[in-house]
Amino acid sequence: GSEKTQPSSAWNEHKNRGTSSPLSMPSKKPQQWLQVVGHAGTFRVGEYGMLLKKFCEGEQQCFQKLMEDTLKPYVPAYHGVVQQDEHDYNMMDNLLTHFNSPAIMDCKMGSRTYLEEELVLARERPQPRRDMYEKMVAVDPEAPTAQEQAQQAVLKTRYMQWRESLSSTTTLGFRIEGVRKANGECRTNFKRTKSREQVMDALKDFVDSNTQIARGYLRRLKQLRQVLETSDFFRTHEVVGSSLLFVHDGTGKTGVWMIDFAKTAALPPHLTLDHRSPWVEGNREDGYLWGLDNLIDILTNILPLT
Ligand SMILES: O=P(O)(O)O[C@H]1[C@H](O)[C@@H](OP(=O)(O)O)[C@H](OP(=O)(O)O)[C@@H](OP(=O)(O)O)[C@H]1O
Numbered sequence: 001g002s003e004k005t006q007p008s009s010a011w012n013e014h015k016n017r018g019t020s021s022p023l024s025m026p027s028k029k030p031q032q033w034l035q036v037v038g039h040a041g042t043f044r045v046g047e048y049g050m051l052l053k054k055f056c057e058g059e060q061q062c063f064q065k066l067m068e069d070t071l072k073p074y075v076p077a078y079h080g081v082v083q084q085d086e087h088d089y090n091m092m093d094n095l096l097t098h099f100n101s102p103a104i105m106d107c108k109m110g111s112r113t114y115l116e117e118e119l120v121l122a123r124e125r126p127q128p129r130r131d132m133y134e135k136m137v138a139v140d141p142e143a144p145t146a147q148e149q150a151q152q153a154v155l156k157t158r159y160m161q162w163r164e165s166l167s168s169t170t171t172l173g174f175r176i177e178g179v180r181k182a183n184g185e186c187r188t189n190f191k192r193t194k195s196r197e198q199v200m201d202a203l204k205d206f207v208d209s210n211t212q213i214a215r216g217y218l219r220r221l222k223q224l225r226q227v228l229e230t231s232d233f234f235r236t237h238e239v240v241g242s243s244l245l246f247v248h249d250g251t252g253k254t255g256v257w258m259i260d261f262a263k264t265a266a267l268p269p270h271l272t273l274d275h276r277s278p279w280v281e282g283n284r285e286d287g288y289l290w291g292l293d294n295l296i297d298i299l300t301n302i303l304p305l306t
């Protein structure tokens with residue numbers, strides 16, 4: 001397992017190389033990029049409002065298909081593979097480019113955060129992990145079983161299931177992973193944010209009780225839901241570990257995009273998902289739309305409080 005990032009407070013500048021800017025590209029002025037959660041060292045800031053993410057073939061395939069799908073406006077535009085310092089990267093739009101001092105929130109969608117395939121592998125070739133054991137006891141020393149304590153290690157699927165039930169993933173079909181407020185304040189300690197009330201408070205705090213912002217997010221999420229319900233891509237993929245990235249700024253501008261398709265897998269040809277039915281091993285359901293329904297419902301209930 002790789003290290004997780006600390007919320008970065010740096011404004012990553014990219015250098016003005018003195019070349020002329022192609023007409024369709026954003027300006028060359030230094031682009032800001034702030035990472036809220038996720039693996040450390042995965043990203044680099046590219047030129048002209050681009051973001052480079054360490055190459056992952058599954059993610060590339062998703063991006064390629066998404067660029068031809070009705071979901072295209074809801075994902076960062078994809079621009080192919082580039083090489084830098086002997087590493088390959090998937091190049092995509094930096095979603096923060098057109099915001100000023102943005103507030104950012106990462107919500108991990110779905111009622112399951114590991115692939116069915118990972119569950120099969122864990123049975124066939126169990127690989128207990130010490131790093132995950134340590135992350136577990138740091139939150140709750142009582143969480144590991146006697147056997148896990150003896151081994152000082154847990155299986156990844158067990159760790160992921162524990163995280164799901166500790167947070168709102170199991171009960172609401174999504175969880176808040178991290179928030180960065182416009183003033184630079186960062187919060188990633190949402191591991192135990194589970195109840196509807198806790199989630200509501202966190203969302204209210206994120207939108208700063210601003211009605212215009214809450215309405216903007218709600219409108220966008222409802223549009224996204226409509227598109228998801230008819231998208232060919234969505235119907236034919238198990239979408240696991242993917243997030244919605246919320247961005248707003250002081251001008252009242254809001255945006256929500258789907259990000260992180262590293263664990264989004266194409267289904268066998270005969271199978272499609274409704275993304276709302278409960279998961280039973282083998283049906284591959286991910287609870288994505290069930291989570292989005294709950295998220296929309298909670299945001300709707302926040303409106304009168306803003
Ligand atoms: O959030 P914490 O509790 O630290 O747990 C992390 C997240 O679930 C990561 O998901 P994400 O990438 O969505 O942030 C996951 O990466 P995967 O997505 O690769 O499963 C990590 O697995 P490892 O990378 O195997 O440690 C796991 O350790």
Ligand SMILES: Nc1ncnc2c1ncn2[C@@H]1O[C@H](COP(=O)(O)OP(=O)(O)O)[C@@H](O)[C@H]1O
Pocket residue numbers: 034035036037038039040042051076092093094095096104106243245259260261262
């Ligand atoms: N296209 C993007 N534009 C702006 N920020 C992004 C973009 N993609 C990812 N991020 C930032 O990086 C974080 C981690 O992204 P993610 O793709 O989930 O990486 P990982 O697989 O390492 O978890 C997100 O929470 C967000 O803050």
